[in-house]
Amino acid sequence: MKKINLALIGASxxxxxxxxxxxxxxxxxxxxxxxxxxxxxxxxxxxxxxAEASRLRQGLVVEMSEFKATILASSACN
Known part of the structure; x- marks a missing residue:
């Protein structure tokens, strides 16, 4: 019998x-x-x-690579 695969998407x-x-x-x-x-x-x-950062800056484009580097660098300090 083949198993049923359960994928929990968004399961809190x-x-x-x-x-x-x-x-x-x-x-x-x-x-x-x-x-x-x-x-x-x-x-x-x-x-x-x-996307939220862009919205708060009146739609200013957020460069993902820079944003990601900034976030990851700040989390490494904590």
Whole structure:
């Protein structure tokens, strides 16, 4: 029997626990699969933050490579 692949897209910390017991109880039928890499998720979140930065600056274009470097450099300091 082929397993059902469960991809949790946008499952918050509150939503995830409701799926885990089912998958553990039916591990012969279902399994969690990764939908996107951590890098892709990080890049998508940074793009959303860059869009908000642009909005706050009346639509000024935000260069993603510079924005990403700035954000990552500031998080390395913390």
């Amino acid at each position: 910390a509150r939503g995830l626990p409701s799926y885990v017991p089912y998958v553990l109880a039916h591990s012969d039928e279902a399994e969690f699969v990764a939908v996107a890499s951590a890098q892709a998720s990080l890049d998508n979140h940074l793009m959303a933050f860059a």
